[in-house]
Amino acid sequence: MSRSRQQVVRMLALVPYLQGNDGIPVNEVAAEFGVSPRVIRDDLRLLMYTGTGEYAGELIDFDLTALEEDGVVHIRDAEFMTRPLRISAREGVALIVALRTLRASASGSELTVIDSALAKLESAVGDSAAAPVDVVVDQVDPAIHSSIVHALANGKRLQLTYATVARDEQSVRAVDPRRLFTEQGKLYLEAWCLRAEDLRFFRLDRVIDAQVTEVDAEDHDVQERDLSDGIFTVGEATPYALVDLHPRAHWLTEYYQVDLLEQSDDNVWRAKLYGADWAWLRRLVLRNAGSVTVIEPQELANEVSSHALRALRAYDDE
Numbered sequence: 001m002s003r004s005r006q007q008v009v010r011m012l013a014l015v016p017y018l019q020g021n022d023g024i025p026v027n028e029v030a031a032e033f034g035v036s037p038r039v040i041r042d043d044l045r046l047l048m049y050t051g052t053g054e055y056a057g058e059l060i061d062f063d064l065t066a067l068e069e070d071g072v073v074h075i076r077d078a079e080f081m082t083r084p085l086r087i088s089a090r091e092g093v094a095l096i097v098a099l100r101t102l103r104a105s106a107s108g109s110e111l112t113v114i115d116s117a118l119a120k121l122e123s124a125v126g127d128s129a130a131a132p133v134d135v136v137v138d139q140v141d142p143a144i145h146s147s148i149v150h151a152l153a154n155g156k157r158l159q160l161t162y163a164t165v166a167r168d169e170q171s172v173r174a175v176d177p178r179r180l181f182t183e184q185g186k187l188y189l190e191a192w193c194l195r196a197e198d199l200r201f202f203r204l205d206r207v208i209d210a211q212v213t214e215v216d217a218e219d220h221d222v223q224e225r226d227l228s229d230g231i232f233t234v235g236e237a238t239p240y241a242l243v244d245l246h247p248r249a250h251w252l253t254e255y256y257q258v259d260l261l262e263q264s265d266d267n268v269w270r271a272k273l274y275g276a277d278w279a280w281l282r283r284l285v286l287r288n289a290g291s292v293t294v295i296e297p298q299e300l301a302n303e304v305s306s307h308a309l310r311a312l313r314a315y316d317d318e
Contacts, residue, residue, distance in 0.1 A: 010035070011043050011050075015060065018075040026071050036221075037071075044073065092125035101182060110149070140187055140204040147210040148189055152177050157217045158191070161209040162202055170208060175200070176217035192220045238274050241281050242296040245269040249291035256284070270295070282307065 010033055017032070018024070030037040044067065047060045063074040096118065103114045151158045160173045175191035178199075182188070186203055193200040199222050245252060247267050252258060257274040264270070273292075275281040278300060285292045285304050294301040 007043065011047060014040075014043060014047065015075070018073055022074055023072050026067065026073055029073060041067070089125055092121055096121050096125065140207070144207050144210045145187075145204060147212050148177060148180065148204070148207075151210075151212045151217070152180065154212075155217050157213045157215040159209075159211045159213055160202060160207055163206045163208055171195075173200075173202075174213075175202070176220065180204075192218070192222065198222075239276075239278055239281060240272045240274045241285070241294050241300050243271055243273050243285070244293040244295060245271055246291045246293075249288050252284075252288070252292070278303075286311075 014029075014033070018029070021029075026037050026040055030040045033040065044062050048062060050060050061076040063076070066072050066074050099114055099118050099121065103111065103118070148158065150156070158175050158177055160175055161170060162173055163170050174194045175189075176194070178190045178192065180187065180189055186205070189202045189204060189207075191200060191202060192198070199220075245268065250269065252273070253260060253269070253271065259272040259274075261270045261272065273281065273284070275284065282300060282303050285294055285300075286307060289308060294304055
């Protein structure tokens with residue numbers, strides 16, 4: 001069972017357990033559920049966003065002072081757990097959209113479960129769910145996706161061949177997978193990378209190959225991290241080139257870190273194109289020769305011209 005599923009199952013059991021054991025030390029709760037006290041504390045903080053509404057009295061609450069200072073758990077405002085679940089049309093539609101998004105990144109037996117839940121929700125909500133909602137997630141290799149899902153379900157280590165765009169290279173990584181999720185239409189794998197000895201995010205459309213190994217994945221004690229902590233980000237010192245992107249190069253804006261500045265009448269886009277270093281930027285421009293024109297800096301434009309001339313002379317020599 002994946003970690004996210006384990007957490008959901010644990011949290012569903014936590015509420016009735018705490019209702020019957022009010023004032024119990026958090027260490028005893030952790031021992032009962034077979035996890036660390038830190039995990040229980042994280043579960044409780046997440047449960048505080050759960051309830052029948054969004055205001056005080058409608059959300060599960062805990063005595064944080066008692067939890068932090070005395071290490072004991074007092075649960076409040078959780079009586080709704082004993083009542084039959086009723087959701088509004090707005091909540092139902094939100095769940096339907098979430099399930100449609102989840103379905104776009106699911107595979108195998110997961111699809112059967114999701115489709116069953118969707119059918120029940122759509123039937124209960126009625127016409128409110130008929131409004132067109134397009135969930136667009138980039139397609140990935142089905143074999144790669146299936147291997148990663150299998151590794152997550154069975155707790156196995158993966159060997160990935162991964163294309164790192166910012167450095168224009170491929171690398172082979174042994175990783176312990178933690179979860180799959182979508183962000184801005186992209187499907188990501190969160191995993192512990194043994195080479196980096198740290199948590200990393202891998203975009204599935206950049207995974208060249210994924211092999212499930214016989215080695216059991218280890219449960220690394222790491223703090224949850226936001227996606228922005230693990231991907232290429234732009235800073236004040238990040239190299240960039242001012243370029244003109246002709247129509248055949250417009251696809252670069254969807255795949256690389258680009259700031260669009262203006263669009264001309266002849267469909268040429270002026271943009272800032274960011275990269276990990278100047279050598280990578282030079283190679284990217286050369287690979288798109290004729291479609292990308294370097295405006296600034298002049299040194300990069302000169303390097304591109306020089307390398308292009310050397311390549312052409314090599315053909316002439318032959």
